[in-house]
Amino acid sequence: MRTRSAFGLSAALVIVAACAHQATEAPAPMSWSYNHTQSEGMKLIYGQPQSDNVLVMLSCQPNSGLVEVAVTTPENTTHPVGLVSREARLSLTGEIAPTPTAGVGVLIDNAAVDSPTLRQFAETGELAVHAKGKTSSTSARGQDRALVADFFGQCGQPV
Numbered sequence: 827m828r829t830r831s832a833f834g835l836s837a838a839l840v841i842v843a844a845c846a847h848q849a850t851e852a853p854a855p856m857s858w859s860y861n862h863t864q865s866e867g868m869k870l871i872y873g874q875p876q877s878d879n880v881l882v883m884l885s886c887q888p889n890s891g892l893v894e895v896a897v898t899t900p901e902n903t904t905h906p907v908g909l910v911s912r913e914a915r916l917s918l919t920g921e922i923a924p925t926p927t928a929g930v931g932v933l934i935d936n937a938a939v940d941s942p943t944l945r946q947f948a949e950t951g952e953l954a955v956h957a958k959g960k961t962s963s964t965s966a967r968g969q970d971r972a973l974v975a976d977f978f979g980q981c982g983q984p985v
Contacts, residue, residue, distance in 0.1 A: 856881065858970040860977055870977040872955075872964045882909070882955050882964060884944075886981035891939050893981060897957055901931035905959040911946035915956075933957075939983040948978035 854874050861869045867887040873880035885894040895916070899907050901924055908917040922931035937944060947953040951966035951974055966974045 853877070853879070856964070858964075858966050858973050860973040862980070868977055868980050870973065881962065882953075884977065886939065886977075888980055889982040891982040893937050893939050893944060894934060895937055896932055896934045897955055898925075898930060898932050899957040901925075901929050903931075903958060905957065907933045907957045908955075909943050909947070910954045910956055910961065911943045911952050912950065914942035914946045916941055916943035939978060939981045944978070945983065948974060948983055 854876070856872055856874050856879075859871050859873070859875065861871065867885060867890075870884040871880055872882045881898055883896045885896070886892060895909065895918060897907055897909075897918060899905075899922060901922055903922065906917060907922075908915055910916075916937055918933050918935040920933060920935050922933045924931055943953075947966075951971045953965055954961045954963050
């Protein structure tokens with residue numbers, strides 16, 4: 827059994843917390859954000875700004891060469907879960923962990939920072955999440971591209 831990092835499991839709680847909130851207005855569109863703390867390392871998150879509604883989170887420690895990937899998905903899905911950047915595909919494996927929100931789970935896996943999919947994302951900003959039997963574009967555009975480049979540069983992959 828693989829061990830998961832403490833911030834990876836806390837990501838499961840953060841990712842689904844938004845499902846418990848009642849929206850009073852139209853939610854903001856999803857976008858990329860970057861966070862770096864001494865204790866938790868770096869996080870590149872695709873979700874709704876100023877909320878806990880997150881589709882994908884990439885985490886790493888500086889110059890570790892390893893990225894932890896967390897993707898939300900239905901708890902009992904039978905569909906494959908992964909990331910796609912151009913022709914490169916990264917299949918996520920492991921068990922889907924339950925979250926406090928009924929029916930919602932999170933799949934957490936590790937990947938090398940220089941894996942073809944993550945390398946393509948770092949270079950082009952193009953990324954899609956394949957989950958729930960469909961593919962959702964999460965591509966970084968405009969200023970988000972700088973966040974992606976900074977994240978991967980700090981994780982140990984020159985961009």
